[in-house]
Amino acid sequence: MSLKKAGFIIVLILLIDQVSKIYIKTHFALGNEVEVFDWFRILFVENEGMAWGTKIPGQYGKLALTLFRLVAIMGIGYWLWDSVKKEGSKTLILSVALIFAGAFGNIIDSVFYGILFSDSYGHIAEFLPEAGGYGTLFHGKVVDMLYFPIWKGYLPSWIPIWGGEYFTFFEPVFNIADSAISVGVAILLIFNKKAFPKNAEEQEA
Template sequence: MSLKKAYLYIFIVLLIDQISKVYIKTNFFLNEEVKVFEWFRIHFIENEGMAWGAEIPGDYGKIILTVFRIFAVFGIAWWLQDSIKKNSSKYLLVAIVLIFAGALGNIIDSVFYGVIFDDSYHQVATIFAEEPYGTWFHGEVVDMFYFPFIVDYPMPEWVPFIGGKPFTFFNAIFNVADFAISVGVGILIVFNKKAFGENHLLAK
């Protein structure tokens, strides 16, 4: 994979991610849900944290996370260029491209969304709003994909920790960027030997 092709793939993932987020932000109010199927719903939420809604607590948690993401993206960009120069495995390159594009997609939300959108509480947000909801580096990440395969299943009392409580699987709400990061990490885990092995170099 050439560097130009890698940048093209990153651009495509970013474009899909941002189009989906802007569409949701400008057509849904917060917590609005559309049921596509019983197991697949478009449910608009926002979060201040990492992929899949994780957060860093504290007053400065958001800015720390955003700055960390920016440094991480620079590190991933260097990793991608170095891996391409070394003619690394396509498994590794695809994984890095997906992780890079996903991280950059959520950074765009964090850095810019607070100053270009107004809030989505009980209303549909306006892009390039006169009174934006936040400040630079304090934007919230837009999530929308929800796949509740099992909803409020009554767990038996004998099950540790969750016995007697309603159980939902899969309960996370995510976006295209989160999905890209997860697939990239999944490739590194599942195809670890092919991603980091040297057999592809020896064969050339």
């Protein structure tokens, strides 16, 4: 796969990701929910930290996380460029392109959304508010909206540790960028031999 094709995939995912986030941010107040199906809902939440809402403690935790993401995206970008240059497999290049696009999509939120939007607590956010955004550069929150509560109920009492507790599958709320990262990683894991055919041949030799 050429760098041009990989770039097209990245731009397409970024466009879908950012359009969906901006729409949600400018049409939903925090916590607003729309039921599409019983098992699929649009639920507006914001993630201040890493995956599953994990935060780095301390005054500069958010800044450190954003800077780490910027360094990581440069590494992923180099991996993509190097894979294309070395004529890596289409599976590998596709996977890295998906991971790059997803990481880049969430970085845009983290870097810019704090200055582009007002807060969403109890009301719909304003784009480019005159009074300034809800945060500063590098202190934005990632917009999530895809929620799949496929099953809700109490777990059987015989299950260790969590038996008898109320459980939702699938609980996390995520976005298009998260989906791209997850699909990219899944492709690498499931189709590892196709992604790294030379390594596979060396192991079989």
